[in-house]
Amino acid sequence: MAEMSPPDTIRRTGGKRGKSSGKVADFRYKRPSQSEKRAQDSRALPKSAVARGESPRRPPARDTVAQRQAYAALDLGTNNCxxxxxRPSGENFTVIDAFSRVVRLGEDLAGSGRxxxxxxxxxxxxLHVCAExxxxxxxxxxxxxxxxxxxxxxxxPEFIERVRSETGIALDIISAQEEARLAVLGCHVLLEQDHGPAVIFDIGGGSTELVLIEPGERVPRIIDWASVPWGVVSLTxxxxxxxxxxxxxxxxRxxxxxxxxxxxxxxxxxxxxxxxxxxxxxxLGTSGTVTTLASLHLELQQYDRRAVDGLIVPASAMRAINARLSAMAPGDRRKLPCIGADRADLVVAGCAILDSILDIWPADRLGVADRGIREGILRSLMAGTPAPARAAR
Structure with a gap:
């Protein structure tokens, strides 16, 4: 397993959208007071809900600090939160809590820009659930x-400030390059063992990232990468x-x-x-698209991460599923296990993106990863990757 992040060889030059990527927010949470609980009930968590670095009121015993220390990674995407x-576990980590919800943050963004x-x-x-x-x-x-x-x-940016004010969570709008780097760091261990070049891709809600890599000593070397503004939501x-x-x-269509x-x-x-x-x-692909298609390939009646994460599927089998879904009526897609109403429309866009990836990178087999950005963040945090200084406010 990776202990350090892949080299970020092409630094972001900046732009009017988003702040500097790579920011790591150090939050030491304390149990909210009675007044804070009342504020949460009214959907307005005060900033005091996040302690500013002070020591806990009752610190744990010295020999249990490392065992109890927890790290978190939160990814707010175009479709999901x-x-x-x-907690660290040797070179790996043990998940102690997780949360996922379809929020459709990018709904109608393609037309309105807002x-x-x-x-x-x-x-x-x-995000209020996440903060708690x-x-x-x-x-x-x-x-x-x-x-x-x-x-x-x-x-x-206005929404990011509102999130900070209401939940105490400091979201960082990361660059597409940083998104690609974190996805590679989070899932590259699932690549088939070989000496040839590889492409790792992440089909998101609003964009798709593709990264060309070659083997390295501990983590792959990033040779080239691209991000296009087509994800399952934006394309649909x-x-x-x-x-x-x-x-x-x-x-x-x-x-x-x-x-x-x-x-x-x-x-x-x-x-x-x-x-x-x-x-x-x-x-190797990491996204809801590839995990959904893998579930259909396995004919699962309900999603099973243990069966999907790390699965290797013939590319021809994925192409056949893409052809089937793209011709199917929406009502029929909704009836398929592991798709349902939430993915019935969006999965077709994911199929189109995957077909296009297979056109330019004609691998015989496709690896499937139910891991990515969040796991990449956790590995960076646990490896002690230094964070850039935060801009003064």
């Missing part, structure tokens, strides 16, 4: 990140929903998705074309 809390009031409210509800878990689990060090939806939205919203369409219209994604992938595809024809190329 996910939290992982863990986070909607309803979407922000859904996300805040989930962080306090309850005595988290000593946490890093909370926001990705494409907050990068793209004109009111993204741009092309439109398929409710009521006939089979021909659904296939035309899928072809449109494939065309948009292929155009965005073209520069990266040209840069990696030589590596794509090397012997022993490997492919």
């Amino acid at each position: 996910r939290l992982l809390i863990a 986070l909607s009031a309803a979407a922000m409210e859904r996300a805040l509800c989930a 878990k962080l306090r309850r689990r005595n988290v000593q060090l946490a890093r909370s990140v926001a990705t494409e939806a907050c990068r793209r939205a004109v009111n993204g 919203d741009t092309v439109g929903r398929a409710e009521g369409d006939d089979a021909a219209a659904r296939l035309a 899928y072809a449109r998705m494939r065309s948009l994604v292929a155009d965005s992938f073209a520069p990266f595809a040209a840069r990696i074309s030589d590596a794509a024809h090397a012997e022993g190329i490997r492919l």
Whole structure:
């Protein structure tokens, strides 16, 4: 398992959207007072709910501090809010709490350029749950990140400040490069053992990151990477929903998705074309798309992480599932196990993105990872990766 993060060889140059990436927020949570509990009930947690570095009122015995110390990683994406809390366990870690909720933060963002009031409210509800878990689990060090939806939205920074004010959680809008780096760090251990080049990809809600790597001593070396603004939410919203369409219209819609994604992938595809024809190329995906498709491949009646995480699937089998889902009526997709109403529309966009990845990186097999950014954050925190200084406020 990785003990250090892959080299971040291309530093972010900055931009008007988002603050410096790599920020690590050090929160020492204390149990809220009675007044704070009343404030939580009214959905307005005061800043005093997060202690500013002072020692706990009753510190644990010295020999139990390391055992009890907990770390947390929070990932607020375009479609989901996910939290992982863990304690070190040798070179690895043991998960002690987790949370995941579909919040659809990027809903309608493609058309408006803004986070909607309803979407922000859904996300805040989930983040209040996360804040309570962080306090309850005595988290000593946490890093909370926001990705494409907050990068793209004109009111993204405003929303980040509202989250800090109401929940005490300091979200960092990370760059696409940092998102890709963390995904690699979190899942690269699941790559098939070989000496050939590999591509690790993360199909998100608002963007897709692709990273070309080659083996390193402890962690892979990042050779090239790309991020395109197509995820399952942004691509679905741009092309439109398929409710009521006939089979021909659904296939035309899928072809449109494939065309948009292929155009965005073209520069990266040209840069990696030589590596794509090397012997022993490997492919690993981390996202709800690949884990859902893997569940269908296994014909699971309900999702089972133990069966999916680390699974190797023939690329041809994934292509066949993509073809089946893209032609299927939305109502029929909703009836499939492991898809349901939440993913019935979005999974088709994920299939289009995956097909386009297989076009430019024709590996025979696809590795599936039910891990990624959060695990990458935890490994960075536990390895003691230094954080850049926080900007003065």
